[in-house]
Amino acid sequence: MDRISALRNVEEALAALEAGETDLASAEERVCAILRTYATDYDGALTAWRASGDPAVEGLVVLAASEREARERVAALVDETDVRVSVSRLA
Template identity: 50%
Template sequence: MDHISALRNVEEALRAFEHGEADLTTTQRRVQSVLQSYATEFEADERRPYRAHGEEPADGVVVVAADAETAKERVREHADAETATFDVVAL
């Protein structure tokens, strides 16, 4: 899924929510599904999504990076997890 397609799908989900055609939970699932699909496309340009597993607040954080070490750095930055112990796994 390319960037434009992802944006269109998110817009459609938001439009359905605004018009009362979908509830918040359904909208959240649709948007999350779009994001997950979009994230899996990064492998084509040598980046991929990584999920952190370990201590809070890093546990469960997903970032896109070229390698595991860069992914760990991004998780630390985004999750404010400088002291957390965690590993990252490519999705």
């Protein structure tokens, strides 16, 4: 899924919420599914990486070009230095 398609799908979810065709929880689920699909099917030089280890990082997913870059991105997000990452299978 490319960025434009993801944005279009999020816009449709918001429009459905505004029109009363869905509730907030359903809209949130839809948007989360869109983001998960975007990260999983990302068509570019980046890969989805899932962090593990310390509870502060457990399960965080970032897009990065390498394992080292993924560790750095996770560490910067949670101000943690000891971070392990692996290629994520989100689906």
